[in-house]
Amino acid sequence: MAANPLARLPDRDFDYWSAAHLLRRAGFGGTPEVIQTLLASGLDGAVDRLVEFTPTVDDGDRFDRDIMRPRSTEENRILSEARSRGDEATVERYRRDRQQRQKRDRAQLRKIRRWWLERMIKTTEPLEEKMTLFWHGHFATGYRTVEDSWHLMIQNRLFRAHALDDFATLTRSIIRDPAMLQYLDGDQNRKGRPNENLARELMELFVLGEGNGYTEADIREGARALTGFTYVDDDFTFRKDRHDAGQKSILGRRGSFDGDGFVDVLLAQPETSRFLCEKIYRFFVDDGPKSPDAEGRQVVEGMAKTLRRSKYRLGPVLGQLFRSRHFYAPERRASIVKSPIQLVVQSIRELGTPIRDENVLLEATDLMGQNLLQPPSVKGWDGGRSWINTATLFVRQNTLVYQLTGRLPGLDAAQNGAAAEPFASERLVDHLGTNGPPDPDLVVDYLLRFTLGTTPHPHRRETVRAFLRDVGDRIDRDRITAMLALITAMPEYQLA
Amino acid sequence: MSPEPRAYTRRVFLQRGATLASTAATIPWFVQNAAAGVMPTTNMISSIPGIPDDRVMVIIQLGGGNDGLNTVVPYYADEYARLRPRIGFGGPGSNRPAGAALELDEAAGLGLHPRLTGFKSLFDDGKLEIVQGVGYPNPNRSHFASMDIWHTGRSDGQGTGWLGRYFDNSCNGSPIPEAAISIGRRAPLALMGDVQKPVSFEDARLFRWKGEDLHDAMKAPYEKVVRAGALDGIDPDSQAAYLMRTSLDAQISSDRIRAAVKRSANAGYPRGPLADQLRLIAAMIRDGMPTRVYYATLGGFDTHGSQSGSHANLMGQLGDSVKAFQADLDAQGAADQVLTMVFSEFGRRVAENGSGGTDHGTAAPVFLIGNQVRPGLVGNHPSLTDLDGGDLRFGIDFRSVYAGLLTDWFKVDSASVLGTDHPPAHLLRS
Numbered sequence: 001m002a003a004n005p006l007a008r009l010p011d012r013d014f015d016y017w018s019a020a021h022l023l024r025r026a027g028f029g030g031t032p033e034v035i036q037t038l039l040a041s042g043l044d045g046a047v048d049r050l051v052e053f054t055p056t057v058d059d060g061d062r063f064d065r066d067i068m069r070p071r072s073t074e075e076n077r078i079l080s081e082a083r084s085r086g087d088e089a090t091v092e093r094y095r096r097d098r099q100q101r102q103k104r105d106r107a108q109l110r111k112i113r114r115w116w117l118e119r120m121i122k123t124t125e126p127l128e129e130k131m132t133l134f135w136h137g138h139f140a141t142g143y144r145t146v147e148d149s150w151h152l153m154i155q156n157r158l159f160r161a162h163a164l165d166d167f168a169t170l171t172r173s174i175i176r177d178p179a180m181l182q183y184l185d186g187d188q189n190r191k192g193r194p195n196e197n198l199a200r201e202l203m204e205l206f207v208l209g210e211g212n213g214y215t216e217a218d219i220r221e222g223a224r225a226l227t228g229f230t231y232v233d234d235d236f237t238f239r240k241d242r243h244d245a246g247q248k249s250i251l252g253r254r255g256s257f258d259g260d261g262f263v264d265v266l267l268a269q270p271e272t273s274r275f276l277c278e279k280i281y282r283f284f285v286d287d288g289p290k291s292p293d294a295e296g297r298q299v300v301e302g303m304a305k306t307l308r309r310s311k312y313r314l315g316p317v318l319g320q321l322f323r324s325r326h327f328y329a330p331e332r333r334a335s336i337v338k339s340p341i342q343l344v345v346q347s348i349r350e351l352g353t354p355i356r357d358e359n360v361l362l363e364a365t366d367l368m369g370q371n372l373l374q375p376p377s378v379k380g381w382d383g384g385r386s387w388i389n390t391a392t393l394f395v396r397q398n399t400l401v402y403q404l405t406g407r408l409p410g411l412d413a414a415q416n417g418a419a420a421e422p423f424a425s426e427r428l429v430d431h432l433g434t435n436g437p438p439d440p441d442l443v444v445d446y447l448l449r450f451t452l453g454t455t456p457h458p459h460r461r462e463t464v465r466a467f468l469r470d471v472g473d474r475i476d477r478d479r480i481t482a483m484l485a486l487i488t489a490m491p492e493y494q495l496a
Numbered sequence: 497m498s499p500e501p502r503a504y505t506r507r508v509f510l511q512r513g514a515t516l517a518s519t520a521a522t523i524p525w526f527v528q529n530a531a532a533g534v535m536p537t538t539n540m541i542s543s544i545p546g547i548p549d550d551r552v553m554v555i556i557q558l559g560g561g562n563d564g565l566n567t568v569v570p571y572y573a574d575e576y577a578r579l580r581p582r583i584g585f586g587g588p589g590s591n592r593p594a595g596a597a598l599e600l601d602e603a604a605g606l607g608l609h610p611r612l613t614g615f616k617s618l619f620d621d622g623k624l625e626i627v628q629g630v631g632y633p634n635p636n637r638s639h640f641a642s643m644d645i646w647h648t649g650r651s652d653g654q655g656t657g658w659l660g661r662y663f664d665n666s667c668n669g670s671p672i673p674e675a676a677i678s679i680g681r682r683a684p685l686a687l688m689g690d691v692q693k694p695v696s697f698e699d700a701r702l703f704r705w706k707g708e709d710l711h712d713a714m715k716a717p718y719e720k721v722v723r724a725g726a727l728d729g730i731d732p733d734s735q736a737a738y739l740m741r742t743s744l745d746a747q748i749s750s751d752r753i754r755a756a757v758k759r760s761a762n763a764g765y766p767r768g769p770l771a772d773q774l775r776l777i778a779a780m781i782r783d784g785m786p787t788r789v790y791y792a793t794l795g796g797f798d799t800h801g802s803q804s805g806s807h808a809n810l811m812g813q814l815g816d817s818v819k820a821f822q823a824d825l826d827a828q829g830a831a832d833q834v835l836t837m838v839f840s841e842f843g844r845r846v847a848e849n850g851s852g853g854t855d856h857g858t859a860a861p862v863f864l865i866g867n868q869v870r871p872g873l874v875g876n877h878p879s880l881t882d883l884d885g886g887d888l889r890f891g892i893d894f895r896s897v898y899a900g901l902l903t904d905w906f907k908v909d910s911a912s913v914l915g916t917d918h919p920p921a922h923l924l925r926s
Contacts, residue, residue: 092850144640144653288735335735367681377654382690385738389693390673390746391683394703401706409706457727467717482714485707490721491739 005298006306006324014043017449018328024453024496025284026050026322027126028342029350032431032450047322051164051315053125060157063112067105068148070233102147109149113372114358116156120345121355127318131163132156133341134283136372137380139174139206141183143373151179152373154234167276167312168267171207175229175259176236184378187230189223190242199223199262201378207266209275214251221248225262267312273304277317284318285327287336287384299326334454334495337387340368342496343396344403351428351451351484353403354421360408364399368392388494400488404481425480437475440468444483451487453496460490551905552781554790554836556770556818557684560798561639563807564843564860565888567612568626568877569597572605575880579847583804583854585610594804600626601873611808614815618865623822625869625923627897629878631859631890635842639798639856642841647685649895649914658898659789660689661913662906667692673745674752677780678791679773687791694791695749700757700776703750723747756783761824766816770794774821782828788906797840801851814838818865831867835905835924838863839894845886859890862897868905868924896921 009018019039023030027050030038038046071079075094082090120129136159146152155177162170174180175198181187184198199222204210228243229236248257250265257265266272277300281292285299292300303317310316321327338346344361347353355361365371369392375381398409406420432438432446444465448456464483471479487493570576571587586592587607588599597607598616608616618624634651636642644653656664663675676687676694687694697703705722708715725744726737760779765771773792780787794814799807818836825831843860859878878888895918899910903920910920 088850144638144644147638288733290733337735337739376685376688385735386690388739388742389671389695390742390749391694391696393743393746394697394705394750398706401710405710407706407709409702457730459724459727460721463717463720467713470713471711482710485710486714486717486721489705489707489718491743492736494739495735 004302005295005326006302006320007326008323009043009325009328011043013325013328014046015039017333019046020450021328021333021453022046022050022322023126024346024350025327025336026318027130027349028120028345029496031350031352032428043323047319050127051319051322053128053164055161055163056119056123056125056128058157058160060115060153063108063115063150063153064104065150065153065234067101067108068150105147105149109143109152109373110359110362112149112153112156113362116372117341117345117358117362118355120341121348126349128160128163131314132159133339134280135159135163135170137375137383138279139170139177139180140375140378140380141179142375142377145183146179148179148182149373150234151182155179156373164315164318165313166310167307167314168263169312171202171263171267172260174206175202175226175263176231178231178234178236181229181231181236186226189227189229190239191224191227191244194220194223194227194244196220196223199226202263202266205379207263207272207275208269209271212269212271212275218250221250221257222262224248225250225257226259229259270304270308273307273312274300277303277307280314280317280321282383284321285336286332289385295326299324330454334452334492336496337384338494338496339381339383339387340365340370340396341372343368343494344399346496347400347403347488351404351425353423354406356403356406356421360402361399364395364402367395368399393491393494396494397489400493401485404485404488422477423481424477425484426475426477429475429480433475440473440475441465443475443480444468447480447483448487451484452490452492454492457492460487460492550784550833552788552790552830552834553901553905554774554777554792554821554834555686556774556814556836556838557791557793558797558810558814558838558840559639559643559793559795560840561642561842561844561856562797562810562840562860563799563803563854564840564857565846566803566807566854567609567811568600568628568861569607569609570605570877570880571597571607573880575846579880581848582852583848604873604877606873606877609808609811611812612815613812614817614819615863616815618815618819618822619871622871623865623867623869625864625871626873627862627864627892627921627923628873628875629859629888629891630839630862630875630894630897631842631888632893632895633890635858635887635890637842637856637858639841644685646839646841646894649898656690657684657686657688658895658913659686660692660694662689662902662908663687663692663788664689665908665912672786674749674785674787676789676791677753677777677785677787678793679776680791680793684791684793687789694789695753697753700754703753719747752783752785753780756780756785759783761827764823765820766813768813768817770813771817771820774817775824778821778824778828778830781825781830781834799844799853800849800855801853803853822865834866835868835901836863836865837897837901838865843888846880846883846888847886858884858887860888862894864923870923870925874921874923892921893918897923900924 016035016039020035023035023038041049079094123129143152158173158177184201185195186198189195196219200219203214203219208214224244225248228239230239231237245256247254250262253265255261281300286296303321306317306320344365348355369387370381401407404423429438429443429446432442448460448464464486467486569585571585577584583594585594585597588596590596595610598610600606600608615624636645641653647657648655649658671692674695675692678684678687678694678696680696681698683694683696705718708718722743726732726740730737756779757776760775765775777790796810825834839862840860842856842858844854844857849855875891878891895914899914899918899920900923902908902910902913904924
């Protein structure tokens with residue numbers, strides 16, 4: 001084992017397949033041309049290109065922020081007067097209006113999901129979107145509780161704006177975020193009647209990590225510190241009259257902490273940097289049930305040290321990780337189970353399949369267990385092996401068939417797909433033939449390694465090679481697409 | 497009805513929920529048993545001494561909020577007639593415009609929706625149990641939120657499903673393939689555990705790879721690829737090996753399910769989506785699938801306007817389909833091993849609205865069907881005079897119903913799944 005767990009990969013070892021691995025992990029993969037470009041910039045250039053990105057333009061303003069606006073004082077007055085004089089018609093009108101707005105808001109939620117998926121598919125700064133997805137799973141909130149699509153949009157923009165920024169600022173922002181305050185009852189947390197929900201999750205899931213030395217008493221005191229942190233319409237507001245300004249004792253520190261003071265106490269704990277880095281490690285390096293292994297634990301320790309030194313800025317941590325020998329080791333290639341979003345976005349960005357219908361893709365990711373803006377709980381998505389079961393495997397395979405061919409996984413699907421946008425699969429192997437069509441052996445080897453992200457097992461190679469011989473041993477669009485359908489049905493295709 | 501649940505404040509209730517999550521509900525059942533010195537042997541489901549290992553539970557979810565008051569009809573109550581002038585049924589023989597209920601209990605003045613003839617005949621045969629006034633404190637009127645509460649058995653609707661936890665506790669850390677099967681596109685949260693995940697499919701013909709439709713030559717290499725299991729030289733602990741094994745499991749499930757379904761009975765079932773699902777389920781039970789829980793869904797119960805016709809169709813479909821299912825089970829000699837539960841996320845408000853429909857409400861009846869039920873009416877019909885803002889007050893917490901079924905049907909300690917706040921209701925013959 002290397003003395004320095006985060007020892008740098010020698011430049012000469014940064015080859016085409018390493019560049020492809022980096023692009024899959026730090027983003028959603030790329031076509032052979034994109035990988036070549038990244039490779040040409042060398043290890044430092046490639047990592048800088050991904051990590052030191054210029055934030056993209058935030059075009060979230062296109063959405064309607066007022067669909068779920070609260071009733072005005074005037075409207076409340078009219079409604080309560082109508083109630084007290086038994087004016088059912090007016091009460092009914094208000095009720096209908098709310099139902100209408102909820103309907104419109106659910107429609108807008110679907111639009112926001114499509115907008116985000118499209119960003120992930122088209123972005124020039126993939127790590128920005130990947131970190132936004134990471135934060136969404138980390139500081140998880142869901143629409144069913146929030147019931148305001150614009151609030152989820154505000155939160156999504158917050159995650160993007162702080163994608164690789166410092167964790168301290170992001171945490172101070174999230175305790176002011178309307179969606180989070182609604183989701184974890186922060187808006188009900190007031191002096192004398194504390195609601196512990198947000199304080200508990202800050203300790204257990206968001207900052208410190210379960211079992212890292214806090215007690216129920218610390219949670220109660222943390223909740224007192226957060227009293228009065230609430231929101232009005234779309235904006236954070238501090239209700240001084242609801243805030244408990246008294247002395248608190250949190251993790252052995254005493255003071256008249258407010259929400260920021262509470263967060264500062266958590267950030268001062270050494271466990272915090274380790275907890276966050278382990279989660280980042282599982283997201284970017286290895287998500288197996290025993291991860292991190294012995295060397296991985298040292299890597300996490302090294303990352304945590306960098307994180308503390310950089311005052312919780314994540315850029316330096318990921319820059320170091322993506323340059324490390326550890327990150328590129330053979331056993332770390334194709335060792336993460338693709339999230340459903342990773343699966344569909346990567347096949348578009350890497351294989352170059354048409355986008356097809358985003359609604360179908362979102363429906364498919366939902367069936368695979370990942371519904372954007374509706375994680376299953378405040379824990380976010382468990383990831384790793386939990387994505388995979390007998391039902392989701394078929395959905396994953398059939399979604400790839402749809403992406404490759406346009407065939408919908410329905411009973412009447414025999415005809416559909418006929419008019420689907422063609423997939424120019426031959427582009428994936430264009431660079432293999434200099435004069436005339438490329439050699440079938442070469443194509444099979446390349447497609448397997450490129451698509452699976454690792455050296456294929458001989459069994460797989462023989463199977464695909466035999467199939468190609470059976471169908472005429474020619475390299476053309478249909479045969480490449482058919483081979484891709486087979487390769488993407490391989491169990492190991494679910495790994496990135 | 498007991499006033500006790502009303503005494504909970506929202507905060508106390510949320511706190512109880514939180515405590516539940518952090519302790520009892522997460523301790524696997526076999527760990528508790530081990531601690532108590534009764535470590536069971538191998539497979540938890542089939543090796544509990546004295547318990548038949550072939551007990552099956554079928555859940556039928558009525559999506560949208562079934563109008564409980566027009567399902568089990570309190571025709572005795574003047575308030576019912578007064579608050580539902582257009583859609584309310586009269587007692588048997590009445591000439592009210594909406595029609596007359598089928599008799600359930602003359603003394604209590606309770607009847608069934610006139611189209612629930614299927615349930616009426618099950619009731620008369622002693623195979624139907626009606627648990628009245630089932631609900632929970634601080635009722636949520638959002639479909640999604642209330643469904644999540646019913647599925648998780650938790651007041652905040654968060655976390656794993658109640659049956660998923662039951663399986664997690666029973667499976668010693670590795671999932672049991674095909675332990676739970678749901679018919680439908682989306683697997684219900686109720687069946688989702690941390691480890692255990694349900695198999696779900698909308699149509700057995702779709703539970704397969706679509707790529708083989710591209711070309712005849714694709715089938716053979718596909719089979720080779722997905723059925724190889726963990727390949728030589730692959731680290732058995734690796735993610736790749738896990739995926740290869742799961743892939744083989746998926747193929748075996750698919751084979752079994754499609755083979756079972758091919759032999760499904762056609763006779764005796766009415767038309768309609770619920771009957772189709774129950775027919776599939778009966779076929780899988782007949783084929784001896786190792787499945788312990790099947791899940792079927794019937795939607796369309798969100799009857800805000802002109803509900804009389806649409807609700808009557810749903811009632812007809814429900815009663816006739818369940819009756820046909822029970823007859824199919826009887827014919828195959830499986831009726832003793834199957835228990836069916838019918839529930840919805842909430843009932844509807846007592847008063848009909850201005851458009852001949854009903855809006856989201858609270859408590860409603862849960863139905864249990866099978867040879868092992870305690871037939872008849874359980875609990876009291878919720879009062880129509882002592883309302884909570886126009887809504888019924890619940891009498892039995894749905895988690896006590898679950899606890900009763902876990903205890904008396906699956907013979908497990910319900911506290912390991914639902915915590916200790918919900919004593920099991922005594923619902924089955926013992």
